[in-house]
Amino acid sequence: MTSNFSVPFFINSKDRVSGDINDANYIFRDVPQNDTDYSVLLSEFQIQNDFYNINQYNNQFILGPDLGTTSLILPNPITIPSDNYSGTSFANYITDNAGTLGVTGLGVSYDSSSLNLTFTNNSSSIIYLEKTNDKSKYLGIDTNSLLGITNGTSYITDKADFSGTSKIIIE
Numbered sequence: 392m393t394s395n396f397s398v399p400f401f402i403n404s405k406d407r408v409s410g411d412i413n414d415a416n417y418i419f420r421d422v423p424q425n426d427t428d429y430s431v432l433l434s435e436f437q438i439q440n441d442f443y444n445i446n447q448y449n450n451q452f453i454l455g456p457d458l459g460t461t462s463l464i465l466p467n468p469i470t471i472p473s474d475n476y477s478g479t480s481f482a483n484y485i486t487d488n489a490g491t492l493g494v495t496g497l498g499v500s501y502d503s504s505s506l507n508l509t510f511t512n513n514s515s516s517i518i519y520l521e522k523t524n525d526k527s528k529y530l531g532i533d534t535n536s537l538l539g540i541t542n543g544t545s546y547i548t549d550k551a552d553f554s555g556t557s558k559i560i561i562e
Contacts, residue, residue, distance in 0.1 A: 444553050445481070445529060446473045452530060453521035453537075454485075455493045456514070465519055465537075466493055477501075478553050481529065482508060494518055496542075501551070507531055511545040520546065528552040 450473055455466035469492045471484065478501035489497040496514025501507075508531055512518045520538045522530045531548030532538065540546045 443473045443475050445471055445476050449524055449526035449529070452523055452527055453519060454497075456516045456518055465521070468523060469493070476529070476553055478503060478506065478508065478529075478551055481551075481553065506550045506552075508548045508551045509545050510540055510548075512540040512542055515542055517541050 450471045451468035453465050454469050458464040458466055471481075474480075476484065482499040482501040485492070485499040486497065489495065489499075494514075496512060497518055498511040498513060500509045500511075502509065510518070510520060517539045520530075520532065520540065521536065522532050522534050525534050527534075529551050531551035538546055
């Protein structure tokens with residue numbers, strides 16, 4: 392016997408039963424238990440801008456000078472606050488906070504036409520940049536590829552992707 396009923400469900404990532412940033416499972420509670428088969432009709436879907444493009448899964452990378460004297464010793468990864476950054480706001484954040492992040496003489500800019508970041512070193516030492524997480528696509532560089540930017544030079548990244556969440560699949 393088929394019966395129709397309407398129950399609103401509010402899905403929040405903090406309520407997931409299992410999964411991670413790429414996949415999640417939820418249990419719908421408060422559904423009648425007398426039927427064994429259910430069909431779900433999605434009649435309305437709203438999404439707020441709650442998915443930060445830089446979040447706890449991709450907000451760390453190596454940025455800093457060589458801390459060693461005889462061998463290369465890099466600083467610990469820096470952590471960028473989770474937020475919904477544009478290329479320009481990200482570049483401004485790094486430039487404005489470079490000193491507190493342990494790097495002096497660094498300038499970062501974003502080119503909205505070519506969609507890349509330019510890291511410019513105006514310090515007296517080499518500044519190193521390394522992406523340590525494949526999910527950090529906003530940096531526009533290869534993972535685990537250590538870049539050394541010498542004094543007075545710049546490094547221009549490949550396309551930096553600040554698009555954030557690109558799809559949500561409901562099955």
